Amino acid sequence: MNPSAPAIALRGHHLLCVLTFCGHGYTPAFTANMAHIVAVLGSGATVRIVAGADALCAPLTPDCGVEVHCARADVAARDRRALAVAGAALGRRLKAGDSLRFDAATLATLRAAFADGRLRAACTACPWADFCTATAAAGFAGARLRAEPDGDGPDKTVHEPTYSLEHDTPDADS
Structure with a gap:
């Protein structure tokens, strides 16, 4: 474990997105970035909850070829709903500035709440x-986030990925 590694900034609804990430995203750059971040989170990195655009939003720029929705009011509302339902599942209030880790217990709790529908209010629209x-119904088969067992693990340093502007949308090959 690298104690000096920076925390990963994630907005509220992205706490839920990482639970079911299977390697698909808005663009190849977004997908590569998310794959990297999910791997770092699975190795024990700390999440710092933020309001607004976060580490996953970084590849979504106005010239990337998809609608950049990071600052839209409906997305901020989705963040608030996600923090409320995830916090309820975890038994604590979650807000911007808070930290958490996707350890085995947290991941199991959030995935159980996602699968049984308690977190899905945040997924509207x-x-x-x-x-x-479908990913949850399949028992999260293919989902890439895996919690690291207790103990020291790999280096959690966040490295900037290289971005391209090709598309990989929900309608693309699954």
Whole structure:
């Protein structure tokens, strides 16, 4: 474990997105970035909850070829709903500035709450909702986030990925 590694900044609804991430995203750059971040989170990195755009949003720029929705009011509302339902599942209030880790217990609790529907209020109008429902129904088979067993693990240093502008949307090959 690298104690000096920076925390990964994630907005509220992305706490749920990482639970079902199977390697698909809005663009190849977004997908590569998310794959990297999910791997780092699975190795024990700390999440710092933020309001607004986060580490996963980084590849979504105005010239990437997809709608950049990071600052939309409906996405901020999705973040608030996600923090409320995830916090209820974890038995604590979650808000911007808080930290958490996807250890085995946290991951199991959040995935159970996602699978039984307690977290799904945050997924209203999300274009990925059907994909995530199918992933949860399959027992999260293919989902890449795996909690590291207790103890020291690999280096959690966050490295900047290289971005391209090709598309990989929910309608692309699954």
